[in-house]
Amino acid sequence: xxxxxxxxxxxxxxxxxxxxxxxxxxxxxxxxxxxxxxxxxxxxxxxxxxxxxxxxxxxxxxxxxxxxxxxxxxxxxxxxxxxxxxxxxxxxxxxxxxxxxxxxxxxxxxxxxxxxxxxxxxxxxxxxxxxxxxxxxxxxxxxxxxxxxxxxxxxxxxxxxxxxxxxxxxxxxxxxxxxxxxxxxxxxxxxxxxxxxxxxxxxxxxxxxxxxxxxxxxxxxxxxxxxxxxxxxxxxxxxxxxxxxxxxxxxxxxxxxxxxxxxxxxxxxxxxxxxxxxxx
Numbered sequence: 001x002x003x004x005x006x007x008x009x010x011x012x013x014x015x016x017x018x019x020x021x022x023x024x025x026x027x028x029x030x031x032x033x034x035x036x037x038x039x040x041x042x043x044x045x046x047x048x049x050x051x052x053x054x055x056x057x058x059x060x061x062x063x064x065x066x067x068x069x070x071x072x073x074x075x076x077x078x079x080x081x082x083x084x085x086x087x088x089x090x091x092x093x094x095x096x097x098x099x100x101x102x103x104x105x106x107x108x109x110x111x112x113x114x115x116x117x118x119x120x121x122x123x124x125x126x127x128x129x130x131x132x133x134x135x136x137x138x139x140x141x142x143x144x145x146x147x148x149x150x151x152x153x154x155x156x157x158x159x160x161x162x163x164x165x166x167x168x169x170x171x172x173x174x175x176x177x178x179x180x181x182x183x184x185x186x187x188x189x190x191x192x193x194x195x196x197x198x199x200x201x202x203x204x205x206x207x208x209x210x211x212x213x214x215x216x217x218x219x220x221x222x223x224x225x226x227x228x229x230x231x232x233x234x235x236x237x238x239x240x241x242x243x244x245x246x247x248x249x250x251x252x253x254x255x256x257x258x259x260x261x262x263x264x265x266x267x268x269x270x271x272x273x274x275x276x277x278x279x280x
Contacts, residue, residue: 039069041259044086045096046079048120048185048203049242052274053096056267060259070255078184080154086110086247093250094260098156102243114245115264116279118205118271121240122160122224124217125192125202125210132198134217137164140199141173148180148188148200155183160237161201164223189214208275239280242271 045053057072064070077085079097083105086092095102095111098120105111126134134140140147150158158181165171180197182188188200193213207216224238244263250256272278 038253038255039071041070041072041093041256042091043072043074043094043096044082044092044247045074045076046082046098046101046242047076048098048206049096049271050074050076051209052118052205052271052276053263055270055274056263059266059270060262063262070259072259078155083110086249090249092247093253093256094263095245095247096242097245098242099240100156102241102245105245109248111245111247112250113260114243116241116243117264117268118242118276119239119279120242121204121277122157122164122201122219123204123207124219125189125200125207125214126217127192127195127198128213128215130215130217134199136217137168137174137219137223138170140177141170143177145177146179146196146198147174147177148182148191148197149178150185150188150201151181151183156237156240157185157201157203158183160224160240163237164219167223204277205271205275211275241279242276 043053043057053074057074060072075092079101082092082095082097083101086095086105087108087110095105095114097105102111102114106114124134124137124140126132132139132145134145139145149161150156152158152162165174168174180188180191180200185202185206188197189202189206189210191197192200192202193210199217202214204216207214221238244260244267246256246260268279
């Protein structure tokens with residue numbers, strides 16, 4: 001498929017994803033914390049980044065005086081859903097997401113300052129010990145392999161998987177083995193961990209979270225490409241970044257900026273400890 005076709009697919013992804021996200025946002029907006037004034041920092045965090053951000057928050061709290069009134073509240077969801085929530089509710093002080101959402105939010109003036117802090121790569125998750133002997137993408141084409149993928153309409157990892165299968169000469173054989181298409185990584189990872197699947201395309205950091213039950217098999221970077229979209233420009237799927245931004249609704253609150261400075265400097269180490277790659 002040419003670049004024109006890829007642009008259509010990419011635009012369709014963002015349109016459908018945002019449509020679903022806006023519906024979700026309308027349902028959950030009332031559940032977001034109402035806030036405790038200037039001393040509360042509300043962090044909107046993509047689900048795959050939650051373990052790292054919990055560590056970042058714990059580290060930040062340890063730097064505060066015992067009598068500090070500052071609190072940090074974490075709420076999680078998909079990166080796209082949280083972006084839609086910001087549109088609908090104007091709530092949240094810090095936004096943690098993976099590409100392409102930070103630039104999408106910046107263009108809509110939902111975030112002000114932001115920095116990349118880590119990277120994500122799609123890997124092939126397999127059961128612990130790799131009982132099926134899956135060593136490469138081509139092994140996923142073997143008959144009988146139970147495979148899970150992300151939805152190409154709703155997830156960045158799903159788009160990457162689809163692009164990989166388009167480039168691989170054995171892509172059609174791999175598609176025949178897809179037994180689950182799930183929007184979130186948690187569903188794919190949990191089913192794999194419980195032995196309901198033989199393999200799943202998931203983020204490397206998610207594989208790390210489930211490391212007691214899951215091993216990770218890398219994907220050849222040559223199979224991963226870049227996609228251009230009229231919606232949010234060029235997205236390099238070989239270098240999916242995790243970014244932390246200050247939201248426009250946070251204003252210029254000093255407490256928010258101090259937390260952001262900590263999260264985007266010292267906090268980077270927490271992402272490395274949780275299986276993310278360094279930000280390129």
